[in-house]
Amino acid sequence: MEWTGRGVVLTTRKHGEADVILEVMSEDHGRHLGLVRGGRSKRQRPILQPGNELFLTWKARLSDHLGQFQIEPSNLRAGDLMLSGIGLAGLQHLAVLLRMMPERHPYPRLFGALEVVLNHITEPDTSAALLIRFELEVLRDLGAGLDFQSCAATGTQDDLAYVSPRSARAVSRDAGAPYHDKLLPLPSFLLPGQRQAGSELTWKDVDEGFRLTGFFLDRYSQEHGKPSGADTRSQLCAALQKEYRDAFPWNFA
Structure with missing residues (x-):
C-alpha cells in the first residue's frame, strides 16, 4: 500500500531511541499516522514541528498497518x-x-x-x-x-440573533425574545x-x-x-x- 500527498504536522511522539510516530492532517487521506525513521535526529526534528507542511509518501504492507512516512519539507511555518x-x-x-x-x-x-x-x-x-x-x-x-440560513421558528432570513441549543438552527430576534435566556447568541x-x-x-x-x-x-x-x-x-x-x-x-x- 502506498500514497503520496501533502500534510500538515499535528503531533509527534517518541518511538524507540531514534524514531517518531508522526500524526498529520493530509489533503487526500485525512488524519493519518505513520512511523518516521530517524525522526528524532537533528536534521529531522526541525521539519517535524507542528504546523509545518510536508510532502509525504506513506507505505505499508497492508492498509491497516501503521506504515512509514518518507517526508520532504514544503512550508516550514512552525518557527x-x-x-x-x-x-x-x-x-x-x-x-x-x-x-x-x-x-x-x-x-x-x-x-x-x-x-x-x-x-x-x-x-x-x-x-x-x-x-x-x-x-x-x-x-x-x-x-x-x-x-x-433562516429562523427555525418563522422561516425569515432577517435579523437572526440566536441559535437554538436543541436544533442548532438560527432564531430571529423577535421569535427568540421570549426565550432569550435559553438561546445562544x-x-x-x-x-x-x-x-x-x-x-x-x-x-x-x-x-x-x-x-x-x-x-x-x-x-x-x-x-x-x-x-x-x-x-x-x-x-x-x-x-x-x-x-x-x-x-x-x-x-x-
Missing part, C-alpha cells in the same frame, strides 16, 4: 507560529479538534481551511474569526453542523455573506462566537466520547484576548 502566543495555543487547539475526526477519512475542505488558518493565525485582524469558522467547519464534517459576523475583519469585531463578538461553537463541540464530545478541546480553547481565548486588547483597544469591552 513563526511558535513565537506567537496565539500561534502556539492555536496549534495545540487545532490538533485536538482534528483528533475528533475519524482517521484516514478525507476531509478536503477541512484541510483547505486548516491551511488558511495557519497562514493567518498570527494576524490579529483575521485570526479570531478564522478560528471560530474552523470550529464550525469541524462541526459540519462531524455531521453536527449549525444552520444559519449568534454574532452577526457568522451569518451568510458577512465577512467583517477582526478590527471591526468587538471582543463580545469573538467571545460569543467561541461560546457558540464550544457548546456544540462539548455536546458532541460528551455524546461520542471524543476530546472537545475545552481546555485548549480556554488557553487560545486567553491568548486571543490579550492580543485583541493590544491591537484593537477601541473594540475591547
Whole structure:
C-alpha cells in the first residue's frame, strides 16, 4: 500500500531511541499516522514541528498497518507560529479538534481551511474569526453542523440573533425574545455573506462566537466520547484576548 500527498504536522511522539510516530492532517487521506525513521535526529526534528507542511509518501504492507512516512519539507511555518502566543495555543487547539475526526477519512475542505488558518493565525485582524469558522467547519464534517440560513421558528432570513441549543438552527430576534435566556447568541459576523475583519469585531463578538461553537463541540464530545478541546480553547481565548486588547483597544469591552 502506498500514497503520496501533502500534510500538515499535528503531533509527534517518541518511538524507540531514534524514531517518531508522526500524526498529520493530509489533503487526500485525512488524519493519518505513520512511523518516521530517524525522526528524532537533528536534521529531522526541525521539519517535524507542528504546523509545518510536508510532502509525504506513506507505505505499508497492508492498509491497516501503521506504515512509514518518507517526508520532504514544503512550508516550514512552525518557527513563526511558535513565537506567537496565539500561534502556539492555536496549534495545540487545532490538533485536538482534528483528533475528533475519524482517521484516514478525507476531509478536503477541512484541510483547505486548516491551511488558511495557519497562514493567518498570527494576524490579529483575521485570526479570531478564522478560528471560530474552523470550529464550525469541524462541526459540519462531524455531521453536527449549525444552520444559519433562516429562523427555525418563522422561516425569515432577517435579523437572526440566536441559535437554538436543541436544533442548532438560527432564531430571529423577535421569535427568540421570549426565550432569550435559553438561546445562544449568534454574532452577526457568522451569518451568510458577512465577512467583517477582526478590527471591526468587538471582543463580545469573538467571545460569543467561541461560546457558540464550544457548546456544540462539548455536546458532541460528551455524546461520542471524543476530546472537545475545552481546555485548549480556554488557553487560545486567553491568548486571543490579550492580543485583541493590544491591537484593537477601541473594540475591547
